[in-house]
Amino acid sequence: MRSSNYLLATLKETPSDAEIVSHQLMMRAGMVRKVASGLYTWTPTGLRVLRNVERIVREEMEAAGAIETLMPMVQPADLWQESGRWQDYGPELLRLQDRNQRDFVLGPTHEEVISELVRKEVSSYKQLPLNLFQIQTKFRDEIRPRFGVMRSREFIMKDAYSFHIDEASLEQTYQVMFKAYQTIFSRLGLDFRPVIADTGSIGGNLSHEFHVLAESGEDAIAFSDSSDYAANVELAEAIPSKDKADPATATMEEVETPNAKTIQALVEQFGLAIEKTAKTLIVHGVNENGDASGLIALMVRGDHELNDIKASKLPQVASPLTFANDDEIRAAVGAGPGSLGPVGLPLPMVVDREVAVMSDFAAGSNKDGYHYLNINWGRDVELPAVADLRNVKAGDPSPCGKGTLDIKRGIEVGHIFQLGTKYSDMMKVGVLTESGKHQNLLMGCYGIGVSRIVAAAIEQNNDANGIIWPEAMAPFEVCILPMNMHKSARVQEVAERLYEECKGAGLNVLFDDRKERPGVMFADIELIGIPHVIVVGERNLDEGMIELKNRRSGDKEKVAIADVVQQLTATNNR
């Protein structure tokens, strides 16, 4: 490609609405342009990168035995009514009507369509297992699209769906997909981790997310420092620091704390260790039928954070988790939120595992302006129900039993899970078994955020000059950068010759033949992040050399003109 025939579309200035570095660089490098909130055009450079990601994903999916399909983005509502998700999905599902007022959706995912296909086309256990995938545009009407293509409304996803007659077959394909994902993200040159994830309301036994590690990641991941254990902080089990509480050493006393409305204030007033305090949070409760029913108190240690997901999974707690307001608390307890505690609390209570092993701790006394010091379970108040309620934090023991936890941020780029029979039951996806009986199929589902990977890769690979592509993703593997070509017939001749040679060798090459100053060209090419640059200039031509520059290391080496292309193809690892 000659840059004079190409659309570089680079920008000097950073658009004001781009917050994170990948969004800024994708705009500046001319990879995407926003069309509306959460909707982007992929400009030529961006599309080349996107196609590289797709190519690697496709190759590895096929190598793992999956078969490519392509399903429509617009899907009829009746399929969604059949699966129940027409009701369940909420406003993220964009619904629309055709000219005959028939209802349709823009597909946020394709379980319904693939189920419809498989129930029609597959009728015997002999046709199983089957793993079908596509690389398709999805649409989710996100409440708040942000960070460019990282969280956009329209995005490209690889989604695969597998169908099985039994658990063993599902498990086997799941493991094959797990390995394929590791290969894909490794080939893409990403620093990533598989992470134990929520099986959630979907059910199923097992789920893993694949995260690219980056400061800007929207998820927090807990890692063991001594094993492979990694889990989303939302889900990581918090292990108490000891088996049981230490014996009490002091008698409980009530103290006046007129200004201590927060744990921090309480700690300062009495010079307490924050680990010797506990906070009491009041949320809405439910009865056995799941109907709203009164309030319930949750307690975590003063320096710990309540985990919303864990709390809302408790049978006594309303889901989604809803905090009581000041008036509700006052009506139920007779004191405000700053003075709550376990002693004399007229509400049902669940305490975190760590709270259950505390001794001599401080908490509110359920009277405005008073706290108790030196509370001890059993002696001063009965120990209520105990549950895992808090977020893990760095330094906690790892739930795998080995080492302690460290917390890093990650960007979710892949998610695999065993769906079980949720969709096949709803949509009657089944076959005849060996014994001639009808049986609904087990399903697995495997997603990769193709467009998000492009942004995630930039988050991990950039410097002050721009993007530094992993070679497998780079829009061009090599750029020929002639110095003042329009003044030197020699430079032009060599540049043209190398350009033809590169093309002949199958390299994706950009020939920057613009009549620009060298500084402008260097800056643009580094911004775009092309891994290898061949600098052709009068300076080295007398010796028959060019300069080969590496984007990542910045290293420059003189290479004989005759050897350059051979050297580049030898190290090419696309």
Added chain:
RNA sequence: CGGCGAUUAGCGCAGUUUGGUAGCGCACUUGGUUUGGGUCCAAGGGGUCGCAGGUUCAAAUCCUGCAUCGCCGACCA
């Protein structure tokens, strides 16, 4: 959906307080200059100031409504 903010040339912004001929930098066009890291000089093109009403002799500027975009939060998986 709640809170806050923005909307003036392709991009980044000033001008709005105190109403009076539409500005700056970058980008773009032309000519010259320069030529191994975002040259310099000169000339030029480009804006119904988000939209609709209102106040006024006069509105980018004041008032009302709407739209779009963004940030924080909640929500969702």
